[in-house]
Amino acid sequence: MKKMKFWLLALLAFILGAILISCSAVQKGTDILAGAGKISEKDRAAIQKTSQALRSSFADITEEEEYYIGRAVAAMILSRYPVYNNDLINGYINTVGNAVVIYSDRPEIYAGYHFLVLDSDEVNALAAPGGFIFITRGILKRCKDEEMLASVLAHEVGHVCAKHGLQSIKKSRLVDAFRIIGQEAAKKYAPERLAELTGIFENVLGDIAEKLIERGYDRKYEYEADELSLMFAAKTGYNPNGLAIFLQTMISASSGESGKGWFKTHPSAEERIENVKGEIAALKKVPQTEVVRTERFRSTIKDLK
């Protein structure tokens, strides 16, 4: 009996000791991270080593970094397209978009999802990282009901959820960026480091813009975004056939506008419809279109030019 008691006491002492040690270690770590105190050369080297080893791919980009990349990509898009400045329509797009967002895989992101209509006849929709989503007046005009609009927005939300924008950043940029970030322990970057990091930031934006605006994402990403669109729309309660019907209208339209916007950057509508139909057949629940939704869609966008 005494022996057992001894061992139990020893175990208790060990646990208490471990807690104390862990607390001090955590404190040390957070001090360093808060940039509060000076850190030793050894600590700096250790942080650099681990951050380089641990941050190596797009998946290691933090929510906050994604937000700053997204802001810049959004600003680039907005330097190419004028905004359709209509509070009623933009408000409606944001409501439909955010309704789909809460049924998506990644409903909470750094600064939330925001949607905006671009004043262009071009049929296009673009999603910058960090949840900045754009649809043109041209694509909105092709949508005949809320189901179709929700499908288009859900496709873009899918790109953000799956981080397709971040995946188009060349790996070498991230390796360089993570190296510099790892070297800087202070909260503010020294001028030369900042210049270096800004250069990498420009290249990162270039990589994303090239895919997003110029050439389009890889085909597999577009199919993935279509599949996510069906899933999110159906979960929200929208008829997922909205996407198939929308794509159908693109077939008849594409003859005149091929080579621009969505026609240039996406796989053909025929191929996408085939993929989408197979996916819809596999869905457990297929919600039906509701007249109330079509009515509110029509009354909201009736003044769209």
Place this chain on the structure above:
Amino acid sequence: MIEEEKKEEVSMKKPFRLSFLICAVLILFVVMLAETVIVKIQSMNLRKEPKFYSPTVAVLRAGENLERLNAQEGWIQVRTSGGLVGWVHSSAVETKKFNLLAIDKGLKTQASASEVALASKGFNKQVEESYRAKHGEVSYVWVEKMLQMKVSAAEIEQFLKKGKLGEFGGAR
């Protein structure tokens, strides 16, 4: 007779003490295993129920530590340092777990990998300012306006209700 009773008392005391000790050890283990989650987005609502348009209990900021109590379908029930209990969506938080068996190397490694450790590092406000100073032609005016376009939880709920969407959908 009296002596016998005393003997019994003594023998009863021992197992009682022992079980008390075991309980104490177990409680300590549980405390150590208690998971902490950390808010990784700019700001978010701590919600009364596990759904987006549920009433807000408190507004939480990036880096805030929360004690994980429970989980269900993508939602985590947490307790704030101020003792408030509510629900957060799992996509808004990062789980932080300390591995005591790897104290010497593990903690630093785990800390560096964490979103929170890297908060305001990397591509941050300072990098954006430097980029904008170089590219005067790029305007952020509409980016800021976009960020101001917000849909409240109550508006979403009304929208879903009127449109027979989400849990208000009849034809599902």
